[in-house]
Amino acid sequence: MTFIKDLQKVLQQNIREYGMYIALFVIMAIFTVTTNGIFISSRNIVNLLNQTGYIAVLAVGMTLVIVIRHIDLSVGFLAGFLGAVAAIAMAFWKWPVYVVMPVVLGLGVVAGLATASLIAQLGIPSFVASLAGWLIYRGAILLVTMGTGTIIIPDPVFNAIGNGFIPDIPEIGILPGVHKLTLIIGFLAIILFIAGAFNDRKKKKVYKFEVLPLNIFILKLVTISGVIGYITWVLSGYRGISWTLVVVLVVVAIYDFITSKTVLGRHIYAVGGNPEAAELSGISVKKMVYVVFGSMGMLSALSGILFASRLQSATTTAGTLFELDAIAAAYVGGVSAAGGVGKVVGSLIGALVMMSLTSGMNLMSIDISLQYIVRGAVLAAAVIFDVATRNRAK
């Protein structure tokens, strides 16, 4: 009986953290039932993850922007514009892809720093500064595509980012039609995860710090391993892990590490929690604004690359409303507008929740009008849940 009690206690204490995962699970389960399993099919899940990619990287950057109590509205059209720049460089100037990508990412950083300088140096509210960027980049994308309209991207390497999959090991006769390298990677991920968890627990015990009760700890390991295993199994049933997924996972892993483990991350959250206190603790608030907006600009460029690569072309409307999808994903993922609270993994889950809704409702052929209403309701529900659990906490 203590097991149930322990479980209840752990769930209650961490309801804010686990809430999103449970919500994502429930939404996926519902769509699986209503679409007779099409939703959870390998092909659909792979597509879903690829569609989430360009919003997810924006949501990761937006998380930090909102954490330091700012907002960046310019990211959508900046992504679209930089995608067009990449397309022009490859299609017309014949630049090699390995030059184009770092240059475009660098341009993103420059654009982010420009916004940051308005905010940090002149004290202009980020809403206004980035709204100006929104207009400017919207104009810029129209300007560069004016003569040509849609620009077809000829580079196969570039296009693989949004459409390709990691290669498989050669057929060895077992499990035909299954992407075996994906399975191997999934298996390694589970092993690494379990080993890491045990290692961490051992260290904590040496210091006599509080750890989860053993049975809950095992339940957590089994659940997460199960989820990783199931996802890799589903993915391996189609074409395996896509390059987009690799990009997203690498971005999330780097940002999660920076925010939770490094001095820089702690300084960002301190600035969000109380800028005056941070300043008096020797942290430069201005510098953090530059860092966060610079990173946001770089991720906008990455989002533009993912989107252009997925369409294999740059269009005049690329990036429209990306910024609002990213902001919604961040809020669904538990970021607080009051500043100082929010995790990048949460925003990834938030992006998945929003994209699952779109994908599932598309499969059910629900009209677009209703889709917007449902997504709006889910966003509202997520924020209400956040406020309710925050007031109850402790």
Next chain:
Amino acid sequence: MNTPILEMKTITKVFPGVKALDNVSFRVNQGEIHCLVGENGAGKSTLMKVLSGVYSHGEYTGEILFNEKLQKFGNTSDSEKAGIAVIYQELALVPEMTVYENIFLGNEITNGFVINWNETIRRSEEMLLKVGLKVNPTIKVKDLSVGKQQLVEIAKALSRDVKLLILDEPTSALNEVDSENLLNLLRDLKKQGVTCILISHKLKEVIKVADSVTVLRDGKTICTLDALNGDVTENVLIKHMVGREIDNIYPPRKHKPHEDVILEVKGWRAYDTTLGRNILKDINFNIKKGEIVGFAGLMGSGRTELALSIFGNPARYRLSGEMHLKGKRVHFRHTSNAIAAGIAYVTEDRKGDGLILIQDVKQNITLANLREISRRSVVDNNAEIRVANEYTTALNIKTPSVEQKVGNLSGGNQQKVSLAKCLFVKPSILILDEPTRGIDVGAKFEIYTIMTKLVEQGMSIIMISSELPEILGMSDRVYIVSSGRIAGELPVEAATQENIMQLATD
């Protein structure tokens, strides 16, 4: 004279896990100034929240009789209608609005639909006259000093025909002159038939102004004393408040400060570009190793600005003058340079700009010196917990664990966390700005003991304080700051409350 205006009987209020009020009885007579004293957490504020309807009827047990009628306030507007007004430490004025708009906010003078601004201004002038505030009611509240804002708030209460005025720590943010004015105002209001409840940590002013005093301790009424016959002394009150006698709350010092000067500031001047004038001019002072130097002065005299201008100038004044640290000339471009050079600053406003309330104890303690517990910019979580545990033990910070959010701690413990953060940067000079504001006697004594220990280890302390007894009790030397300059320097042996006040006000 002895008819009660307010009787609270057997009030019990329970929070999850804590009995904040335990069978409290509280009786206030018509037309008196009744002081309510007790340590932080004794239940004073909770009792006043019960009275004013912040906790509605049903959330507590017991009876409230006001004007001989049983009252069941559902919210604060019910108690306001009955004639009870509370003035909190944190003022509830809208800074961007004018004085007259604030006075009649929520109680507008209308002809049913449209506000009559002329009448509003005329009535505001009447109210300002009553509280003795000579300002034009058309100026914005943000342009007034804190002391004057408080008077505006009292004027607001009077405009609503208040019968019982409750003031929660009204003088904690005021200088001696403004405090004195406020106490005089309370006496005037008494003559006009307004009953006052005054909550205060400053026992001297309690003794000066009270007709009766009620002492709370641990959620219980300890006693109600009649102050008119002169039995109430500071020692009696402290004894009742803490349940023991504290002979001398300033711990004795064994060591004398060294003779070598560690910090010297010469010809220091600061120009505030937004105000368009010099806020500091011709400042010269020095700090010796192992010395506590008190900076006395009135609120707004420039003490905090001086501290901030030395501490990397986060407020961005235009500075000129020289600063020598350990014999070397220094210039700090940012607070991080000052911290690296060994200066730490504990702010006067721990909630506003000292702590990150939504983060936990360990994150706050390590914030200013994360490098110390990280390797290649990666924070070592275990080292962090170890450091936090060390400091919570050393400073006796009462918290269930170092993972508790700082916002959930009491004022005294928050102050200690704020202090721990600054000590973790291992400074050689510690600037304490109002180190004991709004914390109770017990926590004060602990802070003083810590300060004594630190200077014995060779640290130098700059202590900015508006409490003269604290300046006299703790300092080795006193500088008096007045209107942005050093008005005088006194060795503590020669300093008295009188000569400090004289220098501070000239």
